[in-house]
Amino acid sequence: DGGITQSPKYLFRKEGQNVTLSCEQNLNHDAMYWYRQDPGQGLRLIYYSQIVNDFQKGDIAEGYSVSREKKESFPLTVTSAQKNPTAFYLCASDRGNQPQHFGDGTRLSIL
Amino acid sequence: GQSLEQPSEVTAVEGAIVQINCTYQTSGFYGLSWYQQHDGGAPTFLSYNALDGLEETGRFSSFLSRSDSYGYLLLQELQMKDSASYFCAVKDSNYQLIWGAGTKLIIKP
Numbered sequence: 001d002g003g004i005t006q007s008p009k010y011l012f013r014k015e016g017q018n019v020t021l022s023c024e025q026n027l028n029h030d031a032m033y034w035y036r037q038d039p040g041q042g043l044r045l046i047y048y049s050q051i052v053n054d055f056q057k058g059d060i061a062e063g064y065s066v067s068r069e070k071k072e073s074f075p076l077t078v079t080s081a082q083k084n085p086t087a088f089y090l091c092a093s094d095r096g097n098q099p100q101h102f103g104d105g106t107r108l109s110i111l
Numbered sequence: 112g113q114s115l116e117q118p119s120e121v122t123a124v125e126g127a128i129v130q131i132n133c134t135y136q137t138s139g140f141y142g143l144s145w146y147q148q149h150d151g152g153a154p155t156f157l158s159y160n161a162l163d164g165l166e167e168t169g170r171f172s173s174f175l176s177r178s179d180s181y182g183y184l185l186l187q188e189l190q191m192k193d194s195a196s197y198f199c200a201v202k203d204s205n206y207q208l209i210w211g212a213g214t215k216l217i218i219k220p
Binding site: 031033041042043045048050090096097098099100101102103104105 | 141142144152153154155156159161198200202206207208210211212213
């Protein structure tokens with residue numbers, strides 16, 4: 001079955017450490033997205049990519065970085081510059097004006 | 112700026128019908144989507160309206176009026192498992208999803 005796989009499900013970051021969240025899709029979707037969700041809040045866009053080797057900043061890109069070397073993969077790095085990284089991170093993908101579909105998410109906490 | 116407005120919380124009784132409204136102001140419009148999110152889970156897609164009118168999928172229906180920049184999600188025969196947060200989202204002219212803040216649906220027995 002096609003879908004979006006995020007890993008790990010839970011991640012802990014130490015002070016000053018960079019961590020990378022994985023997102024893989026086998027839906028043959030062109031566009032991929034990273035969102036951040038804080039408790040009781042909506043989704044905020046971090047980065048998005050419409051095609052391979054191209055990506056754009058969303059509303060809250062500071063302290064994050066991404067790459068899109070393959071159509072299927074869109075990893076997100078939470079850098080040490082992100083001072084408040086504790087949140088639920090969601091990866092999504094879609095094609096054209098079709099609805100977005102989500103992975104199961106990664107919960108990131110600070111040690 | 113772009114925005115979507117939806118109520119923060121709605122309470123209903125098991126077996127009843129509830130309507131969650133969403134008004135939007137976006138640059139461009141390529142459809143209104145609704146997502147359900149249970150506590151601790153990821154959003155799951157419920158319905159999509161690109162044209163005016165009502166779309167029905169089982170107990171859930173979604174309505175769109177583009178002239179009023181308005182839509183709603185209608186949930187019938189409410190079950191306890193429908194307790195969740197519901198988000199409306201609009202694709203703008205850049206094909207980006209603009210999200211509402213979510214409506215928490217509380218269902219009482």
